[in-house]
Amino acid sequence: MRVIIRNSSGVPIYEQIKEQIKEEILSGELHADYMLPSIRQLATDLKVSVVTTTRAYSELEQEGYIYNVQGKGCFVSSVDSELVREQMLRKIESGFSIAIKAAKIAKISHEELHELLEFTMEGNQYE
């Protein structure tokens, strides 16, 4: 597992941890029942307070991404792929909405917008 903290970005640290673990789970990098590093281990690794990692893990548990076995550790839950797909669709729409809002102001045409999407996909090495 790999987590990188950026102190400057304004995003709370616990959320950075949460989001990065979430992504690794959703992308399949972390398979079901994979054992995550302990709260204390992660805290010392990232040079971060235990309170912070605790919050990240407990929110991940609450959202169903990981489960906690008393005295053993934290493990990755198996993901409901249907649910993931829905969540991702919602995320795509929200991203598109941002882009469309901006496109309205800049008076960019439908075709141009599709071209920009294609261009950005290349930049993000999509497919």
Next chain:
Amino acid sequence: MRVIIRNSSGVPIYEQIKEQIKEEILSGELHADYMLPSIRQLATDLKVSVVTTTRAYSELEQEGYIYNVQGKGCFVSSVDSELVREQMLRKIESGFSIAIKAAKIAKISHEELHELLEFTMEGNQYE
């Protein structure tokens, strides 16, 4: 001019005001040298502290969207359309990047993504 405050959203009030005015300026709804409502007027209209509207206006001034004349009021600056276009392009790319990231996880094809974009444009009444 029209500004709506949502107290629940977690976004600071001064920023909600700022963003909404910024949008109205960029979209051309508010033309250059339009006189904005006074800080105090807006504060009482929105049932908000004077300090809050002051902050919104002074940040808008600092970012070059409006100019304040002592003892007279606040006015809309003329916008550099070239600069706006660049900013909007960056915003479009960032929105697309979010969508692409999610599309990767959900394993959505190029064509599907373009269809989703078209679909979202309809939902946002983008002509």
Next chain:
Amino acid sequence: MRVIIRNSSGVPIYEQIKEQIKEEILSGELHADYMLPSIRQLATDLKVSVVTTTRAYSELEQEGYIYNVQGKGCFVSSVDSELVREQMLRKIESGFSIAIKAAKIAKISHEELHELLEFTMEGNQYE
């Protein structure tokens, strides 16, 4: 007499008027006993409130640059050249102090600073 108002600069209008008239007097453009435009005339010319021009004139009078003859108008006082020289010397020193403070930070040498002075004199068409 020539006065130009810039609304955006943050400098109070009455002070802009004051400073510009003062300069024209000190530079000799306006000779002693020259009759200035009336307060009301200047106000309409500059599209400014009468209160504003009144303040500019009364402060100029207080500082001894102009004198007011009831019912006739405002006139330029004769300037005490010795006093002017002293004032200008103080102004020069304050300008130099700003420059030196900046030079300290940028670690610019004595010679470089003199060269920059020479350079700036050329840019300002001095002599």
Next chain:
Amino acid sequence: MRVIIRNSSGVPIYEQIKEQIKEEILSGELHADYMLPSIRQLATDLKVSVVTTTRAYSELEQEGYIYNVQGKGCFVSSVDSELVREQMLRKIESGFSIAIKAAKIAKISHEELHELLEFTMEGNQYE
């Protein structure tokens, strides 16, 4: 770190704080990642409202001189020395322009002006 407030000077308190900290950073007195006193500490030290120190710090952040880390404190950013040099050169020129303007009026020669510069440097302990 050392900050002194002068209530009489007409300059806003938050700006006095801002300018003095900025100078200490630019002059190298405060190195990168130095932890500044907390907003509240500084406020009580200077016998000033928390809002005032907050404003000073947040404007310093916006201008890139310091960075604020949630729940930890405020730290000095590393400065781009090239940029600083440019800014200082502009400041030097503006200071010189003021001096030259005054020198024109007082009819002071090139040599005299250079001598005055030398004299002012001594008074400002510039080596």
Next chain:
DNA sequence: GTGGTCTAGACCACT
């Protein structure tokens, strides 16, 4: 009337 600044006290989120 306008904007600019300041205060004292409060609540919140993050570490």
Next chain:
DNA sequence: GTGGTCTAGACCACA
């Protein structure tokens, strides 16, 4: 502990 935001009320300078 830290910074971020907000309030209600105040005084000032400017037009």
